[in-house]
Amino acid sequence: MLDVAVTSAEWMVRDVLAEILDPPPPVDYLTWAEENIVFSARESPLPGPYNRERFSYFDEILVALSPDDPCRIVTLSKSAQLGGTVLANIFTGGSMDMDPGDFLYVHPTDENARRWSKMKLSPMLKGTTALRNIFPMKARDGQDSVFYKERRDGRGAIQISGANSPASLSQVSMSRQVQDDLAKWDMNSAGDPETQADSRSQGYEFAKIFKISTPMVVPGCRITKNFEAGSQEFLYVPCPHDECGHMQVLEWENMLAGLDEEHPERAHFTCESCGAAIEEHHRPKMLRGAKWVASNPKMKRVHRSFYLWSAYSLLQSFERIARSWLSAKGDPPKEQTFWNDVVGKAYRVLGEAPPWEDIRDRAAEADYTHGSIPAGYPLLTCGVDCQGDRVEWQVVAWGQNKRRAVVEYGVFNGHISDEQCQAKLNGLLRQGFRNAYGRMIEIDLLAIDGNAYTEDVWDWARRHPAARVIMVRGVHPEGAPLLAQVKKERNRRGKIVRYSKRFFNFASSVMKMGLYRNLKKDDPEERGYIALPKGLEDEFYRQLTAETRKAQKAKSGFTRYLWVKDPNQANEALDTHLQAEAASIRLGVRTLPDAEWERVMAERECPPQDVQGDFEDLLMAVQPQAAPEAAEPSADDTPAVQAKERARSKWRNRTR
Numbered sequence: 001m002l003d004v005a006v007t008s009a010e011w012m013v014r015d016v017l018a019e020i021l022d023p024p025p026p027v028d029y030l031t032w033a034e035e036n037i038v039f040s041a042r043e044s045p046l047p048g049p050y051n052r053e054r055f056s057y058f059d060e061i062l063v064a065l066s067p068d069d070p071c072r073i074v075t076l077s078k079s080a081q082l083g084g085t086v087l088a089n090i091f092t093g094g095s096m097d098m099d100p101g102d103f104l105y106v107h108p109t110d111e112n113a114r115r116w117s118k119m120k121l122s123p124m125l126k127g128t129t130a131l132r133n134i135f136p137m138k139a140r141d142g143q144d145s146v147f148y149k150e151r152r153d154g155r156g157a158i159q160i161s162g163a164n165s166p167a168s169l170s171q172v173s174m175s176r177q178v179q180d181d182l183a184k185w186d187m188n189s190a191g192d193p194e195t196q197a198d199s200r201s202q203g204y205e206f207a208k209i210f211k212i213s214t215p216m217v218v219p220g221c222r223i224t225k226n227f228e229a230g231s232q233e234f235l236y237v238p239c240p241h242d243e244c245g246h247m248q249v250l251e252w253e254n255m256l257a258g259l260d261e262e263h264p265e266r267a268h269f270t271c272e273s274c275g276a277a278i279e280e281h282h283r284p285k286m287l288r289g290a291k292w293v294a295s296n297p298k299m300k301r302v303h304r305s306f307y308l309w310s311a312y313s314l315l316q317s318f319e320r321i322a323r324s325w326l327s328a329k330g331d332p333p334k335e336q337t338f339w340n341d342v343v344g345k346a347y348r349v350l351g352e353a354p355p356w357e358d359i360r361d362r363a364a365e366a367d368y369t370h371g372s373i374p375a376g377y378p379l380l381t382c383g384v385d386c387q388g389d390r391v392e393w394q395v396v397a398w399g400q401n402k403r404r405a406v407v408e409y410g411v412f413n414g415h416i417s418d419e420q421c422q423a424k425l426n427g428l429l430r431q432g433f434r435n436a437y438g439r440m441i442e443i444d445l446l447a448i449d450g451n452a453y454t455e456d457v458w459d460w461a462r463r464h465p466a467a468r469v470i471m472v473r474g475v476h477p478e479g480a481p482l483l484a485q486v487k488k489e490r491n492r493r494g495k496i497v498r499y500s501k502r503f504f505n506f507a508s509s510v511m512k513m514g515l516y517r518n519l520k521k522d523d524p525e526e527r528g529y530i531a532l533p534k535g536l537e538d539e540f541y542r543q544l545t546a547e548t549r550k551a552q553k554a555k556s557g558f559t560r561y562l563w564v565k566d567p568n569q570a571n572e573a574l575d576t577h578l579q580a581e582a583a584s585i586r587l588g589v590r591t592l593p594d595a596e597w598e599r600v601m602a603e604r605e606c607p608p609q610d611v612q613g614d615f616e617d618l619l620m621a622v623q624p625q626a627a628p629e630a631a632e633p634s635a636d637d638t639p640a641v642q643a644k645e646r647a648r649s650k651w652r653n654r655t656r
Helices: 009-021 029-036 056-065 084-098 110-127 193-199 222-229 252-257 280-288 318-328 332-342 356-363 419-431 454-461 498-502 508-518 538-544 572-587 594-604 615-620 640-655
Strands: 073-078 102-107 148-150 157-162 176-180 208-213 233-238 247-249 291-294 303-308 379-386 390-398 404-413 433-435 445-449 469-475 483-485 503-507 547-553 559-565
Touching: 029 056, 029 084, 056 073, 056 084, 056 280, 056 303, 073 084, 073 222, 084 102, 084 110, 084 176, 084 208, 102 110, 102 193, 110 157, 176 193, 208 222, 222 303, 233 280, 252 318, 318 332, 332 508, 356 538, 379 572, 390 419, 390 572, 404 419, 404 572, 445 454, 445 572, 454 469, 454 498, 469 498, 469 572, 483 572, 498 503, 503 508, 503 572, 508 547, 508 559, 508 572, 538 572
Parallel strands: 073 208, 073 303, 102 157, 102 176, 176 208, 233 303, 379 445, 445 469, 469 503
Antiparallel strands: 148 157, 233 247, 233 291, 379 390, 390 404, 483 503, 547 559
16 A cells, blocks of 8 residues: 655645745845946956945945835936946846846937947846846847847846837836936937836836936936936045044035146045045045935935946046046037036036127227138138028138137028039139238138038039038037038938938037137137137128027927027028038047147248239238248248148048
8 A cells, every 4th residue: 555645735825825925035236236247358447246345336326226215216417437337237137137027228219229238238148147047049039139138937028219219118018117328318209208218117106217327418408307306315425534534525626626737647636624635545445434415305215316426436537537627628519528428417508609799899809801811720611501592601710729710701692503603612612711921721621511402512512522522411419429420321212322421410509509608708819719800790790699599398398408599580600600610620620639730830821932912912911910930931941832732631631
């Protein structure tokens, strides 16, 4: 007779209930990061396992992201390259491992999302043991694709989306999500993408939404608005000097106040209590005693917001911060990049130009007249704007230290497709403008607006070398690069258009901010100074200052900030100036080393060997303010034409 073990039905019920009712293990992102995250030498200057001592300021943020913290939204406003992606990856990977469910990860565009999925997410899923075992690789049933990663057991998935695609933000419901690079999100065809993404977690009482970004510009910066709406937590560190220990925030203004521009390696902070220097070698000790403190603590249960900048990071030295500022100082686009990427704060936009009467009056006191080039500005670019019945153009000269001088502004009647109009543009390229030394300087590079009448513009542009004529168009996103080649474009038949190789987008919004800041400068030696000539009509100055950055409500009810003008005021002087600036960037003016400037100045800012012209022309030539050595040409001077062609040849080689 066989002995048969019989299990009590009551005990079975108890075991099942115990398994069901047993609370799940805690979701501990800190421990998960230490056990699972390993940095390679390729992705981090500090390779190896995740080290909490190196990133101690992340601890509280990861705690806020856990289910144990009651807040629904966590915001991090930060400097660039501070490890924000690491935080987002820990939140994403740790959630899928410890507390699986549906997860939404949103980037500014589909292209950003695709790049992150391939370069960040896929390597993490393959290289992290805890994730490699639960996510299939190259599954055939749709579990694994660029924009969708599903667990083997179907208990959760990662949906990867672009904020520019409203379709990817609809018909999904997610308990957790990351909104990455939030400041770069722009309105899409369905309205505000941030609201669309937030609504995807509306049905979950205990959802977690992580908003993370480097700021851009205010007013209108999304991450700054979110930070201010939350608990506004700053990282306080103790004074490293034992007799003090005062808790304080490291502020950029504190470092700037004591910055010795001749010795940036001495950059330091000053304790606001004892007045002692806080130097870089003190940072590890201070971080061990760091503490997050909320300026708006009543919001901690709902929305925790954190601000962190590069002075706290072991990946950034105090000296590099100081040198970054000295490199950017006085150059508005660079100042914005410094303020965003290094300080981690939004750049405050000068939304209005100075009054046009003020800059007109300053021009009336200029020491040169329109049509001539003042001393110190050896390079020449031109911007051309095409209208239905005319072509307007502006010539701008460029000098060292980001300085520029308006040379001439003009209008050619006729459409860009008219032969007579094209002939006049050809003549403009050939005619040259007399500089302060009596030498005729031709336009080095002309940028013509290709956004309208594109085929007609190309018909004229293609007849000239790419080293002398490019096509451009302005784009408004404030995160756009100053100048970028247009991606290959296709016509209606699907063929790649020929002009793509010499067609460039320029960041019109960023350039307008810089232009209006620089127009306020009245010191000719100041970085970014804009010289203005005598003799231009008032209408030029009205057009140059025609636009203002204002908040506008879309039909959907959401607000966006755009540059607008009075509908009764033309703005071609502004457009052509920005096009000329785009040409200067392509020419390499912004990055030209001092040695190259000296060479170009030597070739162009000296009298021509054989001065041609009648007596009146010579009298009208503007004399240099100080050129004692240049009165007589030296024996080794080359002819003017040869010098001009040699200079242009060098610039062609630089711009290829």
